[in-house]
Amino acid sequence: MISGENELSEKMYTLSLLQQDYILKRLKGVHLNVLQAKSLNYVAVNSGTIQKELANYLGKQNATITNILKELEKKRLIYREIPRDNERQKKIFLTTEGHELVDYVQQVFRDLNQEMERVLSVQERGHLLAGLEKLIENFD
Numbered sequence: 001m002i003s004g005e006n007e008l009s010e011k012m013y014t015l016s017l018l019q020q021d022y023i024l025k026r027l028k029g030v031h032l033n034v035l036q037a038k039s040l041n042y043v044a045v046n047s048g049t050i051q052k053e054l055a056n057y058l059g060k061q062n063a064t065i066t067n068i069l070k071e072l073e074k075k076r077l078i079y080r081e082i083p084r085d086n087e088r089q090k091k092i093f094l095t096t097e098g099h100e101l102v103d104y105v106q107q108v109f110r111d112l113n114q115e116m117e118r119v120l121s122v123q124e125r126g127h128l129l130a131g132l133e134k135l136i137e138n139f140d
Helices: 008-030 034-045 051-058 062-074 096-118 122-137
Strands: 078-081 091-094
Touching: 008 034, 008 096, 034 051, 034 062, 034 078, 034 091, 034 096, 051 062, 062 078, 091 096
Parallel strands: none
Antiparallel strands: 078 091
């Protein structure tokens, strides 16, 4: 028996792994990983965002984000523009191909959410969401 296997944090970790596996299987055909998909989705919702904002959202180091963006550029899913008023920060946008693919990515995340909601009653979902929000708010 693994120490603490019945603890809340261990269950949340296991659920996170299962979610990532679900997403990876669905994204395999479009040659994206979870971080690339999350990045595309973030840029779709926050067009013109900068690398630092994406890094904060994903909770990753700048070097990791640089690699993600380079790969997405290589796949012609995003492009970066240097604004005239600030030459140090490139703004990130989706290409036409990126817009087309992000629709699929967003559907994968909607399907995941539906799969998770399917097994819980409305009351259970409400309690779970409230509990998770409380944990998030009081985590530091």
